[in-house]
Amino acid sequence: MIEPILEVRDLHVRFPVRRNLLGRTTVENHAVSGVDLALVPGETLALVGESGCGKTTLGRTIVGAQKATSGAVIFDGKVLTSMPERERAPYRRQIRMVFQDPFSSLNPRFTLRQIIGDPLVATGEARGSELEDRIAEMMRRVGLSPDYMDRYPHAFSGGQRQRVNIARALIVNPRLVVADEPVSALDVSVRAQILNLLRELQAEFGLTYLFISHDLSVVENLADRVAVMYFGRIVELADTASLYDAPRHPYTEALMSAVPIPDPALKGRGGRILLPDELPDPSNPPPGCAFARRCRYAEAGRCDTGEIPLEHGTRCVRREELDLQGIVGAPS
Amino acid sequence: MSLKTVPLNDGEGLEPTGMTPSPSELQRTRASQRKLVWWAFKKHRLALVSAWLLAAMLIVIALCEFVAPFGDRHRDSEYTTAPPQVLKLWDTDGPDGFRFGLHVDGYTSTQDPRSLRITYEPNPEDRVDVGLFVKGEEYELFGLIPMDRHLIGPKDSGDPMYLFGTTTDGQDLLSQLVYATRVSASVGIIGVMLAFLLGIVLGAVSGYFGGWIDNVVQRIIELIMAVPSIPLWLGLAAALPAQMGPVARYFIITTILALVAWTGLAREVRGRFLALRSEEFVTSARLDGSSHARVMFRHMLPSFSSHIIAALSLSIPGMILAETALSWLGMGLRPPAVSWGVQLQDASKWSVLSGAPWLLIPGACVVLVVLAFNFVGDGLRDAADPYKH
Numbered sequence: 001m002i003e004p005i006l007e008v009r010d011l012h013v014r015f016p017v018r019r020n021l022l023g024r025t026t027v028e029n030h031a032v033s034g035v036d037l038a039l040v041p042g043e044t045l046a047l048v049g050e051s052g053c054g055k056t057t058l059g060r061t062i063v064g065a066q067k068a069t070s071g072a073v074i075f076d077g078k079v080l081t082s083m084p085e086r087e088r089a090p091y092r093r094q095i096r097m098v099f100q101d102p103f104s105s106l107n108p109r110f111t112l113r114q115i116i117g118d119p120l121v122a123t124g125e126a127r128g129s130e131l132e133d134r135i136a137e138m139m140r141r142v143g144l145s146p147d148y149m150d151r152y153p154h155a156f157s158g159g160q161r162q163r164v165n166i167a168r169a170l171i172v173n174p175r176l177v178v179a180d181e182p183v184s185a186l187d188v189s190v191r192a193q194i195l196n197l198l199r200e201l202q203a204e205f206g207l208t209y210l211f212i213s214h215d216l217s218v219v220e221n222l223a224d225r226v227a228v229m230y231f232g233r234i235v236e237l238a239d240t241a242s243l244y245d246a247p248r249h250p251y252t253e254a255l256m257s258a259v260p261i262p263d264p265a266l267k268g269r270g271g272r273i274l275l276p277d278e279l280p281d282p283s284n285p286p287p288g289c290a291f292a293r294r295c296r297y298a299e300a301g302r303c304d305t306g307e308i309p310l311e312h313g314t315r316c317v318r319r320e321e322l323d324l325q326g327i328v329g330a331p332s
Numbered sequence: 333m334s335l336k337t338v339p340l341n342d343g344e345g346l347e348p349t350g351m352t353p354s355p356s357e358l359q360r361t362r363a364s365q366r367k368l369v370w371w372a373f374k375k376h377r378l379a380l381v382s383a384w385l386l387a388a389m390l391i392v393i394a395l396c397e398f399v400a401p402f403g404d405r406h407r408d409s410e411y412t413t414a415p416p417q418v419l420k421l422w423d424t425d426g427p428d429g430f431r432f433g434l435h436v437d438g439y440t441s442t443q444d445p446r447s448l449r450i451t452y453e454p455n456p457e458d459r460v461d462v463g464l465f466v467k468g469e470e471y472e473l474f475g476l477i478p479m480d481r482h483l484i485g486p487k488d489s490g491d492p493m494y495l496f497g498t499t500t501d502g503q504d505l506l507s508q509l510v511y512a513t514r515v516s517a518s519v520g521i522i523g524v525m526l527a528f529l530l531g532i533v534l535g536a537v538s539g540y541f542g543g544w545i546d547n548v549v550q551r552i553i554e555l556i557m558a559v560p561s562i563p564l565w566l567g568l569a570a571a572l573p574a575q576m577g578p579v580a581r582y583f584i585i586t587t588i589l590a591l592v593a594w595t596g597l598a599r600e601v602r603g604r605f606l607a608l609r610s611e612e613f614v615t616s617a618r619l620d621g622s623s624h625a626r627v628m629f630r631h632m633l634p635s636f637s638s639h640i641i642a643a644l645s646l647s648i649p650g651m652i653l654a655e656t657a658l659s660w661l662g663m664g665l666r667p668p669a670v671s672w673g674v675q676l677q678d679a680s681k682w683s684v685l686s687g688a689p690w691l692l693i694p695g696a697c698v699v700l701v702v703l704a705f706n707f708v709g710d711g712l713r714d715a716a717d718p719y720k721h
Contacts, residue, residue: 065615092621105612109634119620168616 003077004038005208006062006095006176011035011071011081013057017283029282031057033232034071036310039176044202044209046223046240048216048255052279054232055212056100059178062210063097064088075176093119096169100181102161106153112139113149116167125172138167141204142197159190163197170201178210183218195222216327217259220244228252231280231290235315245326248314250295253324261327289315297322369638372715379711382704389701393514397471400507401485401493404670406469411492412502413688414439414452419495423459434462436493451687461487497690499678508670509694515671517701519586520652524644526590527651531597532640536628538598539605546602553595561592565654569663578669585664589654593647600643604636638716646709649702656698672698 013032016025031054039045047055060066062073064080073080080091099105106115117135120126126134136146142163153161162182169177179198183191199222202209213219219226219240226243228236228251236249247253257273275294280286288304289295295303297318308315316322374380392399417436424430438458443450468482468489486493496505538549568588572581605628608614617631633640652672658664659673660680667674672694678684679691 060615063619065619089621092619097616097619099612099616101612105616107613107617107631107635110631118617118622122617122620122622122626168620 002040005041005076006037006039006210007072007074008035008037008058008062009072009074011058011061011073012069013054013061013066014069027283030232030285031282032061033285035229035232035234037227037234037237039208039210041175041208042202042206043224044211044222046211046213046219046226047229048213048219048226049229050255051214053229055214055229056180058229059097059180059210059212063095063178064092065097089123093172094174095176095178096172096174098162098165098169098177098179098182101185102158102165103153103185105165106161108153111150111152112144112164115153115164116171119168119172134171138171141170141201142167157190158186159194162186162194166194166197166201170205170207173205174207176208176210178212180212181214182211184213184215191218198222216244216255220327228255231282231285233290233315234310235291236313237310238313243326247324247326248312248319248322249291249316250297250322250324251291253326256325256327259327289317369712369715373711376707376711376714378707382707383711385700385704386708389513389517389704392510393517395473396510396514397473398479398481399483400504400510401468401482401495402504402507403469403471404507404511405668406504406507408492408498408502408504410502411439411441411452411494411498412450413500413684414492414494414498414502415454415688416497416505416690417454417493417495419462423456434464436460436462436495439492449687460491460493462493463487496693497688499675499691500684500688505675505690505693508675509697512670512672512675512694513697513701515582515665515669516652516655516673516698519582519589519655519671520648520705523586523589523593523651523655524648526587527594527647528597528640528644530590530594532601532633534594535598535601536605536633539602540609540624540628540632542606542609549598549602553598556592556595561654562657564592565589565658566661566663569658578665582665582669585655585658589651589658593651593654597640597643597647601640604639605632608632608635636716638712642709642712642716644709645705645712649705652698652702652705 011032012030012034014028014030016028018025018027020026033054035054035058037045047058049055057066061068061081068081071081075091075095078091080088083091110118113132113135114121116138117126117131120131120134132149135149139146139149144160144163144167148156153164156164162185165182182198183194186194195218198209201207209222211219211223223240226236226238226240227234228243228249230251236243236247236252238248243252244256247256254273254275273296278293280290280293286293286304288306289298289308292298292303298304299318302317308317312319373383397403420435420437422430422432423435437454437456438460439452440455440458441450441452462484463486464484465481466485466487466489467480468485470478470480473479494504494506496509499505499508534549538546565588569585572584576584609632614627614632617627622631655664655671656673656676659666659671660676661673662677665671665674675691675694676698679695685691
C-alpha cells in the first residue's frame with residue numbers, strides 16, 4: 001500500500017451562528033461533519049456535491065485558510081491541524097490552492113509580476129533577477145507570455161486570469177493542489193483548455209490534485225476517484241469509472257441525472273431526477289441519513305435513525321437492494 | 333463586474349501572435365492605478381482648477397517670507413485701518429503727464445474733529461513706486477538662506493504699500509494673510525495626517541481582525557464621537573498653560589484636533605477592510621505566506637488608497653474650520669501667532685468692521701480654500717475607482 005500524501009481524519013468544521021451574552025456559542029452550522037479522506041501521491045481526487053455541501057470549506061481547511069473544529073489534516077505524516085501557525089508555514093508552500101473566481105482572486109492593484117511572484121517575495125525566497133526568471137518561467141509553463149508581466153489583471157480574460165492563478169499556486173513547487181472549482185466561472189470553450197493545462201502540469205510536476213467541482217461532466221475526464229459530498233459528509237467514494245457506471249448512493253444518481261447527454265439517441269432513457277429543495281437545517285442535523293428527506297428510495301424507520309457509516313464506499317443502508325442508474329452511455 | 337478593457341487576445345492562452353494592440357489600448361493595459369485615477373480626475377474641471385489653486389497655496393506657504401511684502405512683525409502705527417490700495421500700471425495725471433510704472437496711490441489722513449478717529453483716503457497726488465523683487469526686510473528663506481528680496485513691495489521700503497489694507501494695529505493685511513495661510517493650512521494638513529495615521533491603523537486592525545478587537549475599537553470611537561466636539565476642544569485647549577510658546581501651542585492644538593478627528597476615518601477604513609477581507613485575493617495573500625501586517629498594508633490598503641486620499645482632502649476643510657473657530661474664540665492660537673482665526677478676531681466687532689470691511693478678506697480666504705479642498709476631494713472620490721465605469 002502506498003503511503004497517502006494527505007489524510008483527513010474525522011474532520012469537523014462548525015461555524016458559530018449565534019452566541020449568548022457570555023460569548024458562548026449556542027447555535028452553530030455544521031459545514032463539515034466527520035470527513036475521512038486519503039489521497040495517494042499523483043492521483044486526482046474529485047470532490048463533488050451541490051453548493052453549500054461543505055466542499056469548499058473542506059478544501060479551505062486542508063490548505064489552512066480555515067480552522068478545523070475537530071479532527072485532523074495529516075500531510076506527509078505530520079498533523080497540520082494541531083500545529084501552531086509558525087510551524088505550519090512551510091507546509092503552506094506544499095499545499096496550494098487555485099481559487100474559483102478568476103476576478104476576485106487576483107488583486108486588481110497588482111501587476112502579474114507582483115501577483116505571481118508574491119509567494120516568493122512574501123517569504124524572501126527569491127528576489128531580483130532570480131525572481132524575475134522564475135516568474136517568467138512559470139508564466140511560460142501556464143501558457144502566458146512573459147511580455148505580459150507588467151500588466152494588470154483587468155487587461156485579461158477569465159481563462160487567462162485562471163492561468164495566472166495556477167501560476168501563483170505552482171511557483172513554490174507544491175506537491176498537493178486544491179483546485180476549488182477552477183473552471184466553473186469560465187466559458188465552456190475555455191474550460192477544456194484549462195483542464196488540459198491542469199493535466200499537463202500534473203504530469204510535469206508530479207502533482208496530486210484535490211479537485212472540487214459541482215459539475216460531474218467536468219470531473220469525469222480528469223479524476224481517478226470521486227468523492228461525493230452531501231451536507232458535510234462524504235456519501236459515496238469510488239473510482240471514477242465505477243461511480244459513473246453504477247452509483248451506489250441515491251444522491252449520486254440524482255447528480256448524474258443532471259448531466260446533459262449530448263447523444264439524442266440516448267436521450268429520454270434514465271430521465272432527470274428532480275430533488276425537492278428540502279435541505280436539512282445545518283444547525284440541527286437530523287438523525288440517520290441526511291439525504292433521506294429528499295430521497296425517493298427512503299424508507300421510514302431504516303433511513304432516519306442512527307448514524308449511517310461509510311461502508312463499501314457508500315453511506316446508504318439500502319445499497320444492496322437498489323439498482324441505481326449511472327450516466328447513460330458513459331464509457332465503462 | 334463589467335470591464336472596459338478588451339482582453340488582449342481572443343485565442344485563449346495563445347502566445348501573443350500578429351495581433352498588436354493599438355497604442356492607446358497598450359497604454360491602458362499597462363496603466364497603473366495612479367495613472368487611471370489621474371486620467372479620470374482630469375475630466376473634473378472644477379477639481380482641476382481647485383487643485384491648481386491649492387498647488388499655488390502650497391508654493392505660497394513654502395515661500396511665505398518671500399511672497400509677503402512685509403515681515404510678520406511689521407507694524408506701521410502711522411497707518412492703522414488704512415483701506416486697500418489699487419495696484420496701477422501707469423499714471424496720466426502726474427507732474428510729467430503719462431508715466432509707465434507699477435505704483436499705488438499714497439494716503440491722506442483726515443481726523444474727525446469730534447470722534448478723533450483718523451480715516452485714510454487714497455491720494456493720487458502722492459505716488460508710491462512699487463517694484464518686483466525689491467529689497468525689504470531681511471529674512472531667512474526656509475530658515476536657512478538669508479535674503480532681503482520680496483516678490484513685491486514699495487521701492488522705498490519706508491513707503492506705505494498696503495494692497496489689502498491694514499489692520500487696526502497697522503499691520504499689512506496681505507502679509508499677515510500670507511503668514512496666516514501657512515499656519516492655518518498646515519494645521520489642517522498636519523492634523524489630518526496625524527488623524528489619518530491613527531484612523532488607518534486602528535480602522536485596519538479593527539476591520540481585519542474583527543471579533544473583540546473590533547468591539548473595543550468601535551466602542552472607543554463611539555465614546556469619542558458622543559462627546560460634542562467644540563466643548564471638547566475648548567476644554568482641552570483651556571487646559572494648556574497660558575505662557576506656552578506659539579510653536580508648542582501650534583503643535584498641541586494640531587494634536588488635539590487630530591485626536592478628535594480620526595474616528596470618522598477609522599470607521600471608513602474599517603468598513604473597507606471588512607468588505608475586502610472575504611475577497612479571495614486576501615485569502616490567497618495569506619496563503620502565500622504574507623504576515624498579517626503585509627496583507628493589511630501591502631495587499632489591502634492600496635485597493636482603496638485613492639479613496640483614502642479623497643477622504644483626506646475632504647477632511648482637511650473640517651480641520652481648518654475647527655482651528656479657525658477655536659482661534660477666533662481665543663482658545664486656539666494667540667497673537668503673535670497669526671492664523672485665519674486670529675485675523676478674524678479683528679473683524680468680530682461691528683464698529684470696526686463697518687469702517688473696515690477689508691478685514692473680512694481672511695474669511696474669504698477660508699471659504700476659498702475650504703471649497704477648493706472639497707472640490708478636489710470630490711474629484712478624487714469620483715476618480716478613485718477607475719474600474720467601475
